[in-house]
Each structure stands twice: as structure tokens, then as C-alpha cells.
Amino acid sequence: MNSTPQQPQVLPPPTSVSAPGSGDLRALFGESSAVIASMTGPTHLLEAANPAFFRAIGRQDDARVGLPIDELMPELAAQGFVALLDRVYRTGEPYTGRDARVLLGAADQTREAFFDFTYEPRRDADGRVTGVRMIGVETTQIKQAQRLTAEHRVLLEQIARQAPLEEVLEGMAKAIEELSPGMLVSVLLADADGRHLRHGAAPSLPSFYNEAIDGIATGEAVGTCGTAAHRRQRVVVSDIAGDPFWEGYRDLAARAGLAACWSTPILGRDGRLLGTFAMYHREPRAPDEADLALAGVFAGTAGLAIERHLAEEARAAAEAREKAARDDLAFLLNASTALSADLDYSQTLSRLASLCTPALAPLCAVDVVDRGRTRRVAVAATTERDHQLLAAHLSDAHAESDDAVTRVLGTGVTEVARRAPRGPGPWRELRVTGYVCAPLTERGRTFGTVTLLSTDDHDFDSHAVTLVEEVARRTATAARNARQYTQRATLARDLQAGLLLPDIPDLPGAEVTTYYHPAGEGLDIGGDFYDVFPLDDGGWAFLLGDVCGRGALAATTTALVRHTARAVAAYLPDPQSIVRAVNRALLQPHGNHDNGFVTLVYGHFTPAPGGGLDIDLVRAGHTYPLHLTRSGVRTLKSDGSILGIMPDPPLTTARLRLAPEQSLLLYTDGITECRDAQGEQFGEERLISLLERAQRRPPATLDLVTGAVHAFTGGRAGTDDQAALLLTATTEST
Amino acid sequence: MAEEPVTGAEGALHVPLSVDVSIVDDITVVSPAGEIDYSSGSRLREALTVAEDRPPRVVLDLSHVAFMDSNGITILLLTHKALGEAGGWLRIAGCTSPVARVVQLVGLDTVIPCFPCRQDALGA
Numbered sequence A: 001m002n003s004t005p006q007q008p009q010v011l012p013p014p015t016s017v018s019a020p021g022s023g024d025l026r027a028l029f030g031e032s033s034a035v036i037a038s039m040t041g042p043t044h045l046l047e048a049a050n051p052a053f054f055r056a057i058g059r060q061d062d063a064r065v066g067l068p069i070d071e072l073m074p075e076l077a078a079q080g081f082v083a084l085l086d087r088v089y090r091t092g093e094p095y096t097g098r099d100a101r102v103l104l105g106a107a108d109q110t111r112e113a114f115f116d117f118t119y120e121p122r123r124d125a126d127g128r129v130t131g132v133r134m135i136g137v138e139t140t141q142i143k144q145a146q147r148l149t150a151e152h153r154v155l156l157e158q159i160a161r162q163a164p165l166e167e168v169l170e171g172m173a174k175a176i177e178e179l180s181p182g183m184l185v186s187v188l189l190a191d192a193d194g195r196h197l198r199h200g201a202a203p204s205l206p207s208f209y210n211e212a213i214d215g216i217a218t219g220e221a222v223g224t225c226g227t228a229a230h231r232r233q234r235v236v237v238s239d240i241a242g243d244p245f246w247e248g249y250r251d252l253a254a255r256a257g258l259a260a261c262w263s264t265p266i267l268g269r270d271g272r273l274l275g276t277f278a279m280y281h282r283e284p285r286a287p288d289e290a291d292l293a294l295a296g297v298f299a300g301t302a303g304l305a306i307e308r309h310l311a312e313e314a315r316a317a318a319e320a321r322e323k324a325a326r327d328d329l330a331f332l333l334n335a336s337t338a339l340s341a342d343l344d345y346s347q348t349l350s351r352l353a354s355l356c357t358p359a360l361a362p363l364c365a366v367d368v369v370d371r372g373r374t375r376r377v378a379v380a381a382t383t384e385r386d387h388q389l390l391a392a393h394l395s396d397a398h399a400e401s402d403d404a405v406t407r408v409l410g411t412g413v414t415e416v417a418r419r420a421p422r423g424p425g426p427w428r429e430l431r432v433t434g435y436v437c438a439p440l441t442e443r444g445r446t447f448g449t450v451t452l453l454s455t456d457d458h459d460f461d462s463h464a465v466t467l468v469e470e471v472a473r474r475t476a477t478a479a480r481n482a483r484q485y486t487q488r489a490t491l492a493r494d495l496q497a498g499l500l501l502p503d504i505p506d507l508p509g510a511e512v513t514t515y516y517h518p519a520g521e522g523l524d525i526g527g528d529f530y531d532v533f534p535l536d537d538g539g540w541a542f543l544l545g546d547v548c549g550r551g552a553l554a555a556t557t558t559a560l561v562r563h564t565a566r567a568v569a570a571y572l573p574d575p576q577s578i579v580r581a582v583n584r585a586l587l588q589p590h591g592n593h594d595n596g597f598v599t600l601v602y603g604h605f606t607p608a609p610g611g612g613l614d615i616d617l618v619r620a621g622h623t624y625p626l627h628l629t630r631s632g633v634r635t636l637k638s639d640g641s642i643l644g645i646m647p648d649p650p651l652t653t654a655r656l657r658l659a660p661e662q663s664l665l666l667y668t669d670g671i672t673e674c675r676d677a678q679g680e681q682f683g684e685e686r687l688i689s690l691l692e693r694a695q696r697r698p699p700a701t702l703d704l705v706t707g708a709v710h711a712f713t714g715g716r717a718g719t720d721d722q723a724a725l726l727l728t729a730t731t732e733s734t
Numbered sequence B: 001m002a003e004e005p006v007t008g009a010e011g012a013l014h015v016p017l018s019v020d021v022s023i024v025d026d027i028t029v030v031s032p033a034g035e036i037d038y039s040s041g042s043r044l045r046e047a048l049t050v051a052e053d054r055p056p057r058v059v060l061d062l063s064h065v066a067f068m069d070s071n072g073i074t075i076l077l078l079t080h081k082a083l084g085e086a087g088g089w090l091r092i093a094g095c096t097s098p099v100a101r102v103v104q105l106v107g108l109d110t111v112i113p114c115f116p117c118r119q120d121a122l123g124a
Helices: A022-030 A051-057 A081-091 A140-160 A165-179 A207-213 A223-231 A250-256 A289-341 A345-356 A384-392 A395-399 A404-411 A462-499 A551-569 A575-587 A683-693 A700-713 B041-047 B070-085 B097-106 B118-123
Strands: A034-040 A045-049 A095-104 A111-123 A129-138 A183-190 A196-201 A235-237 A260-267 A273-281 A363-370 A373-381 A415-417 A432-442 A445-455 A510-517 A528-534 A540-547 A598-607 A613-620 A626-629 A632-635 A653-658 A663-667 A722-729 B018-024 B027-036 B057-061 B065-068 B089-093
Touching: A034 A051, A034 A111, A081 A095, A081 A111, A081 A129, A111 A140, A165 A183, A165 A196, A165 A289, A183 A207, A183 A223, A183 A289, A196 A207, A196 A223, A196 A273, A207 A250, A223 A235, A223 A260, A223 A273, A260 A289, A273 A289, A289 A345, A289 A462, A345 A363, A345 A373, A345 A445, A345 A462, A363 A384, A363 A404, A363 A432, A373 A384, A373 A404, A404 A415, A404 A432, A404 A445, A432 A462, A445 A462, A510 A528, A510 A700, A528 A551, A528 A722, A540 A551, A540 A663, A540 A722, A551 A575, A551 A598, A575 A598, A575 A613, A613 A722, A626 A683, A632 A683, A653 A663, A653 A722, A663 A700, A683 A700, A700 A722, B018 B041, B027 B041, B027 B070, B027 B118, B041 B070, B057 B070, B057 B118, B065 B097, B070 B089, B070 B097, B089 B118
Parallel strands: B027 B057, B027 B065, B057 B089
Antiparallel strands: A034 A045, A034 A129, A095 A111, A111 A129, A183 A196, A183 A273, A235 A260, A260 A273, A363 A373, A363 A445, A415 A432, A432 A445, A510 A722, A528 A540, A540 A598, A598 A613, A613 A653, A626 A632, A626 A663, A663 A722, B018 B027
16 A cells, blocks of 8 residues: 555455445445554653554654654644643543544644544553543544435435436545545446547546547546456556556646546446546645545445436437327328318318428328329429429429339339439439439329428438338328219219200200209209200290109109100190100119119290290199199199100199289108208298298299298208299290 | 107207008008108118018108108119019008109109008008
């Protein structure tokens, strides 16, 4: 312990690395022995003393027997100990001190120590006091151990409270420096693979030194810490100047004023290297037991702090990953909801672009193949300028062979690149740094692409790529559904348009007003129909009817009825034969013909000589036509059965004349069967009484009816179509 | 047998339809009670579906039906067609006056045999 060895000392690792173990504490205070000194005479001449005494007072190298105590230890007088010695010598009464604090050593080398001691009188044979004997036990280490324990507890509390690692390590370093004046502490942290040490805490070392040491490799002979980390064993260098481990770092140490370095590795409970705990001194020094014990205790504590910190970081990273996964899921769920909410095909694709921006990327474009050409159908960007630039990117560019969209359309495989797309485009203005182009594929056919572009403010990570592929998949499904719906709705609208008269033609001596209100929307096509067409003999045919059922099949049936009637009217002489022809057409087997039951009123009208209209009509299972006159409403109750069931239905022809301003009203049962809030049906009676009460000129008559129906139902949608046709004989003057 | 009135899909109050099915002399007798319209029609249609365990000869007893609209007409016509294709027939019995009215309007009685009561329909 006296000399400074040239070779670094390798000492066994501390026995425990968790709490300060009993071994370390024993090392701290158990080894101290009694100090004994005998003094003679009134000047307290030191007659004899044991080695422990000299060690304790720090005058090991001068065994100064024969000197008065206050010459040997000048520091004692000022602290009152010499006065105590005088008193004991004078009175013969012993004195006992407990945990008495004394500053020992010369002015520049003072150490604080604590003693339990006794001054007892020495007597000669006669009982006269000849001197004073001092017997003491140094309690400094106990005190230090107590303080150490207290410091240690504070540190453990800090660790438990999850104070930031830096704080804990710095607090620890400072506490040790206070416990051992003259010592400078540094804690280095190992990186994950254990190959390098990084600055942890070193409150008293100069920054240039800490910066230079930061990142040193762990390895044999890389300074004390590097070697200790590598060997996972304590390494002591008592004299840096002469030590081979410090090759290359000697100047650095000299500049920092460091002459000795003892390093203890900090190991995790699984033996993993967490860092090193180093004690530096400004003069060459070798550690004593107390120093080593201290190092052991604090290395263990530091290990706890670091482990706790690493566990906390791992937990936070796992939580972040989980949150990211939850966020992804939330994004996808929202995306799916948003995509499916809209059944319009082009809106679904626009929605895709806006969903991806800015959540996944600052720029997004959606392209689809439409009749052999690629078309940009949606664009999203974070600024208006970028939006216009991207939207204006010509689709002709897709003819270039080196184009991501073309490739992805062909392969159906996502393409990712960390550079702007190669083909022409506003990539520089948009500051594009990379892209992801994902296919929109449905039933094995890639019908479009969604392209995300990153700019120099943003970048993709791999999970964004996965997300965009997932969203693309969901969009493809939603778009397919939307397209089918749109197509069917378009078909339905076309069918509907084909079924109904766009305009009522100009009629001689007659006026026709119609009302049509199908019950369903979009896909549902009504089963009600009407038609007016000219006959060869100058007269006109009119009809209104109802197919039992709805949907596309009902639509084909209504088309069949109308077209058959129009076709055969040129060849058949009267309404009844035409209606029978329609019936035969209905009975012929058709493809997916579910039901072809049709009720119908079919008639011919011709201007009557002298004004008015002559009408022949056939009612086949339909609601009774109403003859509206100024004096009332007459129900035309002619017999006739529903069509499409039997080959030869019973039918009769009714004849009537409409005088000028009289009307014939045909309507479907959607009007009379509609219900109010209480469930009551509108009914034929209500219709007739309504028409009788209010004498209106047509076409106001129809408005009257439809208004009443609307009021009756409270505007609620009905389940059946409504149609009406009002044929009015006009006066000559109109 | 009639259930509590409920508010139907249109918010309308109507008496739900209950349908009794029994087999008499190798003839299926279907007896609905209540109103036959858009909302209750499916229940009647179910009862009239051609089934393995029921003879395709059906007497539909309408004496407890207070109301039937064009939806019911469609159901009856479809049933008439289906039973005919299955080698059976449909007969209607006991039309109450509102039902008789719509039956005559459509001329259903010229398509499907109608009888004043169940017994007559079974015996014919």
C-alpha cells in the first residue's frame, strides 16, 4: 500500500453487486484496530505508541517517539485535545470521548476522523499521576459507512422513482467525491453491443477530457476503463504516467491533472457489461480496502440504475411500437369506413388520395385504366400549388416505358424507390425524394395504382409502405362495389329513361298529363309504366299499367308490354286484340322471367266530330279508370282480368266519349294503397271524393291528387310506385 | 291468435299476420288471419311455399283476412303458378268483402277458383 507498483493491480471482483453487502461494510470498518499511545509528564511526551496510532494520525513514516504530543501533532491543540490531556494529568480523572471528531494531519493534508477514545491517567507505584494513556478506536469508517448507507438509500430511492439516469449517476459521483476528498469519479456507459464506452457522468472532470474519452473502445490495454470493461474485472492503475494501458492517453491525463485511475466494471444481473465506474486521483495512489469497498458498492448501485433505465427504454419502445400498430389499425379502420361510405366510384378513389395525405405522405396520385388509357383520377397534396402540379402531370407520360405506374399496372407488384420517378414530371418542383406505387387489384386484375411521393421534408418508413398496400387493397374492393353499383344505377336510369316518355307529343283535341314516382332509388326500377303513341288512322293509343314486382325484371316486362303494343297496333284493329297480343307476349317464356303479371288499361282515342274525344278502352285487372265530369266522377267498371297468367283472359271493351274539358284519369294502386302514419290506406273513395270536391282544370287536377297523396303519407316513402295519366279533351279554342 | 299491433317498417300501425297451416285429406289448408300487405306478405309467402312435407294442393282460406292489396294478389298469382308447376293447384275460399273487391278488380277469380267457404273448396 505504500509503494506505487508499476504493473496495474488486478483485484478480484466485488463479492456482491446489489446493495452494499456485509463484506464491503466489513472492509469499511471491521478492519480498524485500536490505537494506543502512552504519554509522560506535563508536556505529554510521546513515550510509546502502536503502529495503528501512527497510521491513524498520518505520520507513518516518522515514528516520532520522544516528542511532546503538541509538537508531534500541532493540530491537536486548537481542537481542545491538549487541554483535555492537561486536565486528566492534573486531576487524575479519566476522560472518554465518543465519535469525537478530529482533524488529523498537517494543514495541507488534513483528514477528518472520528474516534471513540479514553484518556486515562498513568500512575506510579505510589499512585501519583505520571502521564496519560490514550486508547481509542477509530470510528471514521463506521461514520462513513453510515453516510454511505444513507447516500446509497437516496440513490436507490432515486432509481426507484425513475429519476433520469443522468441525475442518478451524477448524484452518485458527487456523493462519492464528498466521501473521499481528492477523488474524482467518472461513470462510463457501455453501448448495446458492449464494444464502446460512452460518457455517463463525471461532474468534476474537465469537459475536454470527457469528450476525448467518450466512445473509447472496450479492449485490453485501452486505458483502465477500456481494460476493465473488456476483462469485466476491476483494474487498478496507480500511476498513469508509467502505465502501458495509458499509452496514447498519457498526455490527455496529464493535461487533466490525473495521475491514478482505478476502474470497476458495472455488470448487469445477467453479467452483461453496462459500463465502468472509475475513481481518479491527482497524485499516484493505490486504493486501500475502503476505497475498493466503496467502488464495489457504488458500481453495484450504478448497475441497478442503468438496468432500470434500459428496462424503461425498452418498455417505452415497445409501447411506442404498440401504439404505432394501434394507430395503423385505427387509420385502416377509418380508411375502410371512409372508403365504403361512399358508393360513388370516382369519389371512392378521391377519398383514397385524401386519406393518404398527409398521414402517409405529402403527395398522392391515383391512376386508373379506363378503356385502355391510363387516367389520373385523383390527386392529393398539402398545398394548392403542389396539387396543381401533380394533377397537371400529363398522363401521356405513362406511355414512357420507364414509368412506375405503367410497370405496376403490368406486374401488379408494389414498387418502392428512394429517388424521384424517372419519367418526365414535376418532380423537382415538388422536391420529390422517393415514391411508393401500389397496385389497385381486383379479382387478379390490376385496374389502377396509388402512388405516394415523399419530399425532402418527409420520408417513408417501411411500415408506411405496408399501410399503403393495405389501404390500396381495401380501396380496390370498395371501388369495385362502387363501380358495380354505379353501373347498375346507370343501367337502371337508362332503362327507366327508355321506359318513359320523355315528352308528351302534341295531341289533336287532347291534352295528356302524367305523373310518375317510382318507390325505390338507384337500383330499384319501377314496375309502373305508361305510353302514348300515334295510330295509323289518325287516332292515338294510350296505356297505363303495373307489373307485379320491382327491379330489373319488372323493367324488362314493362318494356315488353310497351313495345309489343306499339308493334302490333299497326296490324290489329282494336284495343282488345292488342291487349290479347300483349298477353301472349307475356306468356312466352323468357330468360330469367320471374313473374310477368301485368295489370293494364289500354285504349285508343280519336277526336270526335264536334269536339271531345271518342275512347275505346280495355281494363285488364287494373284500377278502374275515372271519368271526370263537371257534375261528378264516374267509375268505369268494365270487366277484364290480369294479364300474363292465362292464354285467354276474359276481357271487355268499354266505350265512352269525353266532352270538352272532361278527363279520363288512369292511376296505379301505388296511389290508392299508400298509407298514412296510422296505417290507413288512401283508398279509392278518398280519391274520388277529392276529385269531386275540387273542380280544377287539368293539369292542376294531377297536382291536386299528388299533393293530397303527399300530405296523406306525410312525405314518407312508400313501397310501391305511383303513376297517373290524365287524358283531357280540350276545347277548340285551346 | 292475433298478436299485439306493432309499428311496421313505414311507421304504420297494422295488425301482423298470423298463418295457420294444416293438412286435411291430403290437401294443405293455409289460413291467414289479419292483413296481407307489403310488410306481412313475406309471412304468407313462406306458408305458401311448395314444400316436401306438404301436398301441393292448397286451399287458401281468406275468411279471416280483413284486407289484401296488390301485394297479396302478386303472392297468390305466384303461388298459383308454382303449385301448377308442382302438379298441384290453388283454391281460394271465404273471401271477405274487402278481399273480394280486389279479387274481382284484378279478375283473380277468373284465374284461381274461388269458393264461398273452406268446406266447398275441400270438397270440390
